[in-house]
Amino acid sequence: MIKKRVNINEAKKLFNLPLFELAKLADQTRAEFGLKKVTYIIDRNINYSNVCTSNCKFCYFSVPVESKNPIRLSKEEIFKRVDEAVALKATQIMLQGGLDPEFRLKDIEEIFKHIKERYPKIVLHSLSAAEIDHFSKVERISYKEVIERLKEAGLQGLPGAGAEILVDKIRESISPKKISSATWIHIHRIAHYSGLMSTATMVIGFGETIDDRLEHFKKVRDLQDETGGFIAFIPWIFKSKSNKMWENKIDYLKTVALSRIFFDNITNIGASWLTVGKDVAPIALLCGANDMGSVMLEENVVASAIEKIHRPQSTEELESLIRSAGFESSERDAFYNFISDKDL
Numbered sequence: 001m002i003k004k005r006v007n008i009n010e011a012k013k014l015f016n017l018p019l020f021e022l023a024k025l026a027d028q029t030r031a032e033f034g035l036k037k038v039t040y041i042i043d044r045n046i047n048y049s050n051v052c053t054s055n056c057k058f059c060y061f062s063v064p065v066e067s068k069n070p071i072r073l074s075k076e077e078i079f080k081r082v083d084e085a086v087a088l089k090a091t092q093i094m095l096q097g098g099l100d101p102e103f104r105l106k107d108i109e110e111i112f113k114h115i116k117e118r119y120p121k122i123v124l125h126s127l128s129a130a131e132i133d134h135f136s137k138v139e140r141i142s143y144k145e146v147i148e149r150l151k152e153a154g155l156q157g158l159p160g161a162g163a164e165i166l167v168d169k170i171r172e173s174i175s176p177k178k179i180s181s182a183t184w185i186h187i188h189r190i191a192h193y194s195g196l197m198s199t200a201t202m203v204i205g206f207g208e209t210i211d212d213r214l215e216h217f218k219k220v221r222d223l224q225d226e227t228g229g230f231i232a233f234i235p236w237i238f239k240s241k242s243n244k245m246w247e248n249k250i251d252y253l254k255t256v257a258l259s260r261i262f263f264d265n266i267t268n269i270g271a272s273w274l275t276v277g278k279d280v281a282p283i284a285l286l287c288g289a290n291d292m293g294s295v296m297l298e299e300n301v302v303a304s305a306i307e308k309i310h311r312p313q314s315t316e317e318l319e320s321l322i323r324s325a326g327f328e329s330s331e332r333d334a335f336y337n338f339i340s341d342k343d344l
């Protein structure tokens with residue numbers, strides 16, 4: 001039984017346990033958090049632009065600024081997609097894009113304001129630390145000012161996108177133009193102090209070591225000790241059409257289990273059905289995860305990168321996956337509150 005906070009050395013030893021033993025410890029930790037139900041959310045990820053100046057080596061979604069066929073959604077198209085999402089009972093919109101010089105901060109503010117005026121209950125858990133950095137540079141204003149203007153326009157949460165691995169030697173090899181690990185942490189810190197919640201993600205499979213993953217864990221846990229602003233930790237895997245460097249599902253499951261044990265200060269741990277699929281995601285629930293992510297009505301970034309996207313077609317299918325692991329399911333909102341039929 002894990003009763004005290006684990007340090008890096010202890011975490012490393014835990015990672016070397018057989019999966020079954022590590023999963024048992026993680027499952028006990030989940031129970032100690034009082035997490036009995038497994039949640040999911042209905043949301044839509046709308047990508048306002050696929051133009052990006054960052055040119056990350058693993059990204060199949062973006063196109064460079066000089067591209068002749070960029071996808072830039074008009075405001076009308078974005079609003080139409082939000083209308084469709086709301087009609088399908090979405091409770092959260094993730095509006096995200098590349099780092100596109102043609103989209104200005106005022107455009108995003110206008111979009112957020114319009115959505116919130118039309119649908120005050122929909123939660124805008126949108127953008128990313130890299131976009132906050134981008135708008136700060138383009139507008140020549142501080143991160144705090146960008147975040148406060150967006151919050152004023154309706155932003156309620158900052159997704160953990162762009163964290164990949166928060167170790168700069170890995171970031172330099174895969175996304176040299178992207179924000180550093182310190183900047184990612186700094187922007188989330190400002191978001192938390194500005195009253196936004198955020199999520200922390202980690203993408204494994206870039207050739208990082210367990211020490212690198214634990215460095216990432218530690219940076220997130222330290223910030224959470226300071227601010228308490230992370231609402232969930234979600235480990236993902238990197239798979240691409242051209243590079244099958246990540247094939248080890250045991251490695252993913254052990255990382256989920258270790259994250260459940262390591263993050264004694266973050267309540268929710270997410271399973272990534274989108275990339276690991278319907279066979280493995282329920283097993284992640286037995287390794288301490290208590291959230292299955294979303295019934296995504298639209299997702300383009302991961303879908304651009306992998307050969308086969310795993311997408312449950314309905315809430316019923318996601319609920320059945322959760323039941324297959326022996327858990328009761330519940331729809332949740334962006335803040336991880338259970339939603340019952342009477343709330344809708």
Ligand code: SF4
Nearest residue numbers: 052054055056059062
């Ligand atoms: S991963 Fe994000 S920041 Fe990197 S190139 Fe793709 S869209 Fe741009």
